[in-house]
Amino acid sequence: MKAFLSTDVSLTNEEVLRYYSKRWAIETYFRTAKVHLAMARYQVRSTQTIDRYLALLMFASMCCIYNDPGDLIDVLHHYRSLKKQDIIAYIYFQAQAGATLAQIKTQLRTA
Structure with missing residues (x-):
């Protein structure tokens, strides 16, 4: 059994699933980045460093996907x-x- 929860009770079941399906690609990307691209091993403290690291990570991911x-x-x-x-x-x-x-x-x- 699978259940999807939402704190916004005004949403229909279909809307909750639609939002979830859009969010799923983002979740799997960051999970892959943490596990396979060692994103979880870096310790950065400033927002500028975080922005630069994420930009580099996304660029590397884009290059990989563009080539294959x-x-x-x-x-x-x-x-x-x-x-x-x-x-x-x-x-x-x-x-x-x-x-x-x-x-x-x-x-x-x-x-």
Whole structure:
């Protein structure tokens, strides 16, 4: 069972659901930003810093979605998958070229 509550008793059920559906995209965006873009880890204290950070975050999100239309979370998963594939390909080609594991780790800055 799902229930939607509203403090504005003058709204109809349809209006409450319409407002909720408009708000849902905003809620999922900020949830994605907190979890996948590390938005929750930054501690900023001035309103100017908060405005700048949010502008940068939204710009980065817009760039991701512009290059690969879809939901932000899907785009982030797609880019992470591509990054993993690139790393695997890099390790494979370095191994084929005779690089040692220590050299590859150093190149990838994991050593």
